Amino acid sequence: MDPYRLTVTQALSNIKNGSLTIEQYARSLLSRVQERDSTVQAWTHLEPDHVIEEARRLDRVPFGERGPVHGLPVAVKDLIYTKDMPTQYGSPIYDGHAPELDAASIIVLRQAGALILGKTTTTEFASTQGGPKTCNPHDPTRTPGGSSSGSAAAVGDFQAPVGIGSQTGGSVIRPGSFNGVYAFKPTWNAISREGLKFYSPILDTIGFFARCVDDLELVTDLFDIEDDEAVISEFTVRGAKFGVAKTVVWPKAGPGTKMALESAAQLLRSHGAEVEEVELSSEFDRMPEWHNVLTENEARATFLPEYRLAKEKLSPFLTGRIENVNKVSRAAQLEAYDGIAALRPKIDEIAKGYAAILTPSVVDEAPLGLQSTGSPVFNSMWTALHTPVINIPGFKGANDMPIGISLVAPRYHDRRLLVVSKAVGAIFEAEGGWERKL
Template identity: 35%
Template sequence: MKTIFDTPVHELAAAIARRDITVEAVVRQFIDRIEAREAAVRAWQFFDAGLAIAQARQLDRQPVAGPLYGIPVGVKDLMDTVDMPTTYGSPIYAAHRPVADAGCVAASRTAGAVIMGKTVTTEFATYQPGPTANPRVAAGAGPHTPGGSSSGSAAAVAAGMVPVAFGTQTAGSIVRPAAYCGVVGYKPTHGTLPLAGIKPLAPSLDTVGVLARTVADAAFFVGALARLPLMPDPAPGTRLRVGLCRTMHWDRASPAAREALEQAGRTLERAGAVLIDVSLPPPCDGLTAAQIDIMGYEAAAAFAPEARTAADRFSSGFAALLATGQQIDGERFLAAQALAAASRHALSRVFDSVDILLAPSAEGEAPAGLGATGDPVFNRMWSLLGNPCVHVPTATGPAGLPLGVTVIGPRWADARTLAAAALLECGIASQH
């Protein structure tokens, strides 16, 4: 029998809309889960049970409206919220109270969602970790990172505190924490959801997405906000052509991560897919370095105000990122953007012969300790290219922590990408 914690989001929204269950009853169950697990996980930068209940009661008094009616949502603390503090993960903004919601937060409220609270982000969505611990770690094993920068969102979903939570990705900030925490991470095509009201890091890279329990939950949530039909068809009508893309960083993948990719390919093959080994075209070889240059250059520009007035409150790592960005001149920035444009063109030709690509999500399992959030080496290039990416949990590594793979589709082919991810998810489930 399904509980609220394993009911698909679209089914839960439908049950609430029929008044089979009240919004308040749903929210209270998730509050109980937060209160039971938060001391160990520390996923929340701001959480007020009374505020969540007040939202729920208001919705219960109103006519049913919106596809997300009554659905509890976590909001990454990089996103402005009019009724909750927004710190961007920095002491500079410890007392910051926005005057308006971020665009995606406002859209969620309009669609009927309950904003449960603000999930922990690393400092300005970069490298300085917050206090969040990976909830997938066995008792007594010592803390492991949940990944970053969407640390709290991934951990909150993994711990069953919310069914969905917003994330953002500039390098690897949705896919990597999803991989470490064993949840689905969906980074849509760049520009699908609005960046208004979100602290910019590198606007040509910054992408709003979601951490979720399942591919269908991720698709339903983003589809509702973007007004797109993204819900995957469980029975694809054509034979899927899957490109196994080990990328130029294959030597960085652990043996377990390599096996996870091969196993995912075999799972799709059993579901009727055709596997094709894919080598990326030569322009793509420089994408990781180009992403680092663009991110540094744009971050140095975006944080010029704080650098003038509050640089002493930057972490040493963030100060170093900005200093490096200041050393990148405009010509080098333009060269990186030109390489990205050439690579997008070259990759579009790859997608003439395959429907989706399958690539590693991370080097391996979540690293031990909370002093760093892992390396986004397998994510940077896809963030720069702007393609839709879906991390699907597929396996468990030798330390007992989650592993998975990234499904990548052509730009603006998010529905196709999600359908392939759902096919993989279904194949994995059938093996257990």
């Protein structure tokens, strides 16, 4: 097997036993990038010579002095500060911008021995729905999703084993689904966001892409994300209880998502689980409205500096936010803050009754074209509620494109969610019907 096809767990094992050097691993990934990047276009900045130089430096570190993920290649969303690479936020205002420090998340990764491969594409400030240049690796005529477009596409195309992204609405979970990979949005603020360009401080969450749960667990370990309760090392689906939450936006679900959610529930039942529909009270029906209020009003403060600096280089979407063209009041903003805050402990209590709650990741398979990155309508509620969410691949739409299902847990039950997702993912990948062809 070519090294670029290895999972992180496999590759790091080979590096530790000496059968694979970090330089060999990096060269294999760079070869894959060279072969595929003209089609996928996942990167905004990648310098092969710099990657090889860093790989050689990491190879020279004595085994006894190496970090827990020494040699792990990571693709970083171009919204996150990296001191040796440009950070341009998908905006012409910051073309060539080079910060002199790393974001907190990058510091943690580097100190653990990670190899930062390069920067990946994002929509403008991770905000607008208009897509960047990146194409879906499974069908270049379709979007990879956004705003963490490049990170998800790079992982889905085997150009990187792990990608780092961020989510304000659905910018980790949605592209995870569209690209057929696992995507993990931890509990809000479980990972420091220092050095991440904000859209909404009350919503923005750093997350990760990988091709298996084992790899997500390795990365999660680095950030000391822990549950209060002791986490079981293994989980058995048989005898477990799952909930299915369609939520108020269910009428927007396409046929692919309807079939995927139905199939997911049937598969769990066939493996001995109890699955029941979760009837959320009507107070949750305002979540989409409240999420939109927060993104509209928080953008007014976040992007005011860019508006004052170079209004002509901002998209009409963002200038409209700053100018408050929709006339969203401060009273509405306060109502949204308070209404969502009141619902967080309520969804925690509901979710504690299940191994996990199943809910759609997307409206349907990735839409055609790059003009839109798809709708986050099925993600925004969980982002606002601050719950951990994982997209699990395995299902497909009418055009044989991947469709994932989300698993949701109470806040700060991240580690248990990962353990549950490993068992559920094994079933969905084996029996869900979608097969990776790359």
